[in-house]
Amino acid sequence: MADFLPSRSVLSVFFPNCLLTSGEAEQLRKSREIDKCINRDKTYVKRLVKILLLGAGESGKSTFLKQMRIIHGQDFDQKAKEDFRATIFSNVIKGIRVLVDAREKLHISWGNPSNQRHGDTMMAFDTRSAMAHGHGMVEPKVFQHYLPSIRALWADQGIQSAYDRRREFQLGESVKYFLDNLEKLGQSDYLPSQQDILLARKPTKGIHEYNFEIKNVPFKMVDVGGQRSERRRWFECFDSVTSILFLVSSSEYDQVSDGGRQTNRLSESSTSSRPIVNNRVFSNVSIILFLTRRTPGEKVKQYRFKDISPEFSVTHQPVERPGLLVECFRKKRREQQQKPLYHHFTTAINTENIRLVFRDVKDTILHDNLKQLMLQ
Template sequence: MDTFTNIPIKPVIRAYLCKKGHVVKNWKLRLFVLKPGSNYMEYFVDETKESQHSPQGRIPLFGCKVFEYSHTKSSTVRDFCFIVETVESKQWIISASSKAQQSQWMEAIREAATIAEETDEVKLQKHKSIEKSLLSEVKSKNKTPVLKLLLLGTGESGKSTIVKQMKILHHKGFSLEEQEFYKQLIVRNILDGVALLVNVITDHQLELSQETKTATNNFIVWYQVYLSKRPPTIAIKFNNATLTSTPSSPVRSPSTTPPLTPKHSPSKDNFLEDKLSQIDINQQQKHTRTNSDQSGQLFNITDFIPSIISNYITTIWSDPFIQSEVLIKAQDYHINESTQYYLNEFKRISKPSYHPTSLDILKSRATTNGVVETDFKVNEVIFRIVDVAGQRGERKKWINFFDDVTAIIFVAAISEYDQKLVEDNCTNRLHESLNLFDQICNDQNFPKTSIILFLNKIDLFREKLKRSSIQTCFPDYRDDQSYEKSSNYIKNSFLSKKRNGGNNNDSISKHIYFHFTCATDTKSFETVFNSVQDIIISKTLEFYC
């Protein structure tokens, strides 16, 4: 029979103590309350306020220091004083009624501080304190530091989304020109996504309802002409740089050309245009010159999808078979993760008055070619984020941006554990990310600086765990499919890549900080970046101070 030792429960400590004011330097009697396991010591005006739980103030206990204090600066000398100093160096001067009471409270506060946790409020105060220290040093030396963050990772890991989030948080969102750019990109993402779904149907010879089949046939006839007429890229100039985005190919595997319905050839554009004049089966109009002109406008679209095409897309996506079986098979074709989101929101997006929301823009997808540098000013500190394309063919350019790097932010999409690379369609994406992280951690050519690891796309990872085993990527994994255990296993797989070389300085210089992130969630990303900002600024203080 098991026996348990009775562990005494510590009582709540309550007493009236005198507290010196922070603004008006007088002494006031306050009821102090210290509860076992609490992260704060609270004080009240009286018992009534305590019963209403309306504290006059509270002192964070995490990491606080307690020491005796001799108060001899006024005409009234106070005995048995002590100071509670928080991690932000804020002090509370308190006076007890006796030496025994002073010792009791000092000992109790010290013990409580050892088990108190760092709350979000404490983190925020620390964050503000670090910023204040840096700004003070910068002002005294008349310097504006530029902190260069190198954003690395494999293709489609979410690096560009992080840059967009920074614009939302520190540039007050997107300009009208940028919104127009992303509106055009979203339209392309939708049309290419639907084309890929039709390609899946064609390749697998899937049976559809007659209504869905008619819609897919009509859509793809139109899409072929549209694709041949649209410009290959869309570009915008901002932040002293030109961003040219090329939407991902609508058909990546296994076909090399977009799908066609039977008896249609890509070389017969005239036939397709004639076919387009008959697409709207609900209209019984003759094919006149006016109608032909309107039909021609169907191909030259940028930021708006014509209603006739919108109807076909709505019909296709409303089919439950498309949203289940076809969408799952489309994962093997590298379908953009945003396709499902955009089609679920298509009724709103297809309106002529549509303006993209921040989330719409965050979900947009285009292949980053070359390098995009973006500056963000955060409280007189400039963060320069260098987003370098992550595809294999682009990585040779990374070395050109290693000078004066403050920190490396490595982004890994942990939701890609069961997906293959777009570049070769053979290599597991997460394996590629792990190998690249290994190189960054241990290759002497990479900057010897702190690495911040973003384990990204946790929202998609949670959903995917319900239907796809993590053993696809990690055959040796033997635990359950829970998010906590699976994500922890992946985190440890990345952290284990850092090897301690023969030079002790190398192992010290490349410290790894990690965060689980959802780059499309602005609120959670803001919390993460505040933490990252503290790490970066703390390191920078060593240089500026």
């Protein structure tokens, strides 16, 4: 009987690497490495907690993202602080220009008529040319040039009277904080503190992500611009969302929005929440309402819901009743929506407060996510 000689194909079953050329062996190694990467990525995606930050403009989304960066160990380096410094200078110049313009439109007299020239100086500020090289930010030498006029204007009683009527026009919440600290901002070696950075206001354009881990669980937080022109981008981020944090600035209930000068900010937040809480895509997604306040304010006791907007005229209860504020957002949901709408009250610039609240939010998200994985 002739000796049996197995074919190459048969041998390759039992000794897959023996009969390969060096080129084929290298291809096989690369293929296996790719398979490992794919499996790793699949495991990562399955474990990934993707949190979408939504809300109207100036609701505190970017501030919340800054807090996550501070809390989870990635502090701001020298370059980041210099960028925020330029943003703060921009906030101050924009804020004082808004106040000068509001003083005139509200027919408020100057405290000191000689400050008209400082007002003219600020209104002549060319935002496009002065900020062009800083990508919408003001450089230190530019700020130093305008600082004497800003200082004189903020000390004027007419500008202070305009500020007291800020609910009648759009003004950033942190403008007063920075104007009260002009001496610090004017120092040649000024770099923003952590609180300064948290209060710096730069409108979010496009989509920003921040990745971090908590006890080996990967988190991806996605911040989308809240201005009306940016909201079309919200739906681009809906894929594989684990949870939505919908942020509302509850301290801005007596102010108008930037996108529509006659639109109440709280009313706009309430309206923009409707398509989110009723979207079928999110039927199994945790939706958590964050009612943020930058700092406690006396004005809370001066208003009732009926003063905010016709939308809230159903109740004459004080705005300081937080349960009623949550109820206004719950009413935006259709009756068939059974999943609970979680809520938390926070102070946006208080890092320790945000740390404690996010710990509870994380537990809620992970608990709900685990239930969904078990049902799959």
